[in-house]
Amino acid sequence: MGDITIGQMYPASSAVHRLDPRFKIVFTIMFVVMLFTAGSALTVAVNAAFVLIAYTLAKIPLKMLVKTLRPVIPIVVFMLIFNVLFYSGETVLLKLWIFKITLEGLKSAVFMVFRIVLIVAGTSLLTYTTSSIELTDAIESLLSPLKKLKFPVHELAMMMTIALRFIPTLIEETQKIMSAQKARGADFESGNLIARVKALLPILIPLFISAIKRASELATAMESRCYHNGIGRTRLKTLKSGKNDIAALMVMTGLLALVVVLSMFNL
Amino acid sequence: MQETLIRCENVSFQYGEERDNLTALKNIDLEINRGEFVAILGHNGSGKSTLAKHFNAVLTPTNEGRVLVGGIDTKDEERVFEVRRQVGMVFQNPDNQIVATVVEEDVAFAPENLGVEPSEIRRRVDEALEAVGMSEYKKHAPHKLSGGQKQRVAIAGVLAMQSDCIVLDEPTAMLDPQGREQVISTIVKLAREQGKTVVLITHFMEEAALCDRVIVMNDGQILLDGTPKEVFSKRAELKSVGLSVPAVTELCAILNESGLDISPDIISEEECLKEVSRVLKG
Incomplete structure (x- = not known):
């Protein structure tokens, strides 16, 4: 469990890995817009092709893609059944008791x-x-215009970094506390839902107390290293964008435009 | 010529309200010179950590006393970062002082805060990691390092700030013997080879014996202040405040008392070995 990191990175040396993280965030947003604009078989196919090509360029094996998709299977199945059974279409294919399966329903389900x-x-x-550091740096950089509105952009990014830093530490701590409580006869596995939730209290309380103590010590340590919000702060690694980022931006914009135009003509 | 780096003048400190009466420091006068390697000893609650926190303005005296670091009063809020840049601090728990998710990013934290140029930060980070022998771990995640390695990263974080003085608050208290050895040899190297002023707060007598000067604290006051030999020769006084002397000192003192011609002010194993073999041969 100690290896858990939010949004595990798949380390590889690829053009996609080397793109400026700020651009990658923008591309992700553009992709989501593109996907929701797509309403026809052709435009959805464009999106699917984009995803497959992007994975190939990023040198991420298909196995990873399958692993990513496994947790969403229940949602997909639910959406599928819901759409097939309750979509009010006109071309009835099959009638079962009060449900009728329509062609439109099937179509909508497949799209979904x-x-x-x-x-x-x-x-x-x-x-x-x-990487998580690149992500937080990119978010800080992208949100920096909000600084003018007194939005604490730097503080937000700092909080994200510290949260990521302390996830493994707190997981380790949770395991220690659980072992300690088990050694004292605590039972986390039996009983109904309420009993189990109640059994978690003796874990949560020590965990919170220790987290608050840690926070206070960390604050002293940060102050000792001259931390004073983001004013005048420099970075070891500065984000740089290059030719590849601009090229990728042009491709993305072209694709988005294509999908929008195709949708306008109902293709 | 010795230049005073840290000067405490009549420093008292009280936690909480006056009526709680938790006086941690009582009228401390103390000078630490540039380049000195000082140990501060004391049992729990003797005020040693509280005193250390005064050296880099994390705490300031609650009376009219003052602490001067390189001539700057730590109560001067305008110049507090000058004080903290000069006096770096390493704490007991290695987990609670590492900020970033990658070793080199953490070492870069202080220079980043100080607004140092990126190319200069890179140079300092590489140099600091080299000095503590952690260069090969610079891309690692801190939570996967051992305790001793984490503490060395924390020391590198202070070095990257180019502090004149490093204050270490019981840096080995949570480490296994191997980690303790790594950290102590790093500290000794910094003091002896790089000429840094080092203040080591500890309750291990063997660590204190490595320093040039030992200050013993008890009940918020300075009880003893001198070279390790001077301090550890006052065995009875140390015992009365719940402290011991290094095992070799204890051994030689007992041998001396039992009539053998062994010097009672031995503080290192090598000295003890020499003395004992001299007596055995003689």
């Missing part, structure tokens, strides 16, 4: 499945190809 699969696959590509 494609959309869910593609959105999960496409957005996962961002975290597969970008």
Whole structure:
């Protein structure tokens, strides 16, 4: 459990990995817009092709893609059944008791499945190809115009970094506390839902107390290293964008335009 | 010529309200010179950590006393970062002082805060990691390192700030013997080879014996202040405040008391070995 990191990165040396993380975030947003604009077989196919090509360029094996999609299977199945049974279409194919399966329902269900699969696959590509530090730096950089509105952009990014830093530490701590409580006869596995939730209290309380203590010590340590919000702060690594980022931006914009135009003509 | 780096003048400190009466420091006068390697000893609650936190303005005296670091009063809020840049601090728990998710990013934290140029930060980070022998781990995640390695990263974080003085608050208290050895040899190297002023707060007598000067604290006051030999020769006084002397010192003192011609002010194993073999041969 100690290896858990949010949005595990898949380290590889690829052009996609090397893109400026700020551009990658923008591309992800563009992709989501593109996907939701798509309403026809052709435009959905464009999106699917984009995702497949992007995975190939990022050198991420198909096995990873399958692993990503596994948790969404229940949602997909639910959406599929819901759409097939309750979509009010006109071309009835089959009638079962009060349900009728229509051609339109089937179509809508298939579209829905494609959309869910593609959105999960496409957005996962961002975290597969970008480290958590790059992500927080990129978010800080992208949100920096909000500083003018007194929005604490730097503080937000700092909080994200610290949260990511402390996830493994707190997981380890949770395991220690659980072992300690088990050694004292605590039972986390039996009983109904309420009993189990109640059994978690003796874990949560020590965990919170220790987290607050840690926070206070960390604050002292940060102050000792001259931390004083983001004013005048420099970075070891500065984000740089290059030719590849501009090229990728042009491709993305072209694709988005294509999908929008195709949708306007109902293709 | 010795230049005073840290000067405490009549420093008292009280936690909480006056009526709680938790006086941690009582009228401390102390000077630490540039380049000195000082140990501060004391049992829990003797005020040693509280005193250390005064050296880099994390705490300031609650009376009219003052602490001067390189001539700057730590109560001067305008110049507090100058004080903290000069006096770096390493704490007891290695997990609670590492900020970033990659070793080199963490070492870069202080220079980033100080607004140092990226190319200069890169140079300092590489140099600091080299000095503590952690260069090969620079891309690692801190939570996967051992305790001793984490503490060395924390020391590198202070070095990257180019502090004149490093204050270490019980840096080895949570480490296994191997980690303790790594950290202590790093500290000794910094003090002896790089000429840094080092203040080591500890309750391990063997660590204190490595320093040039030992200050013993008890009940918020300075009880003893001198070279390790001077301090550890006052065995009875140390015992009365719940402290011991290094095992070799204890051994030689007992041998001396039992009539053998062994010097009682031995503080290192090598010295003890020499003395004992001299007596055995003689």
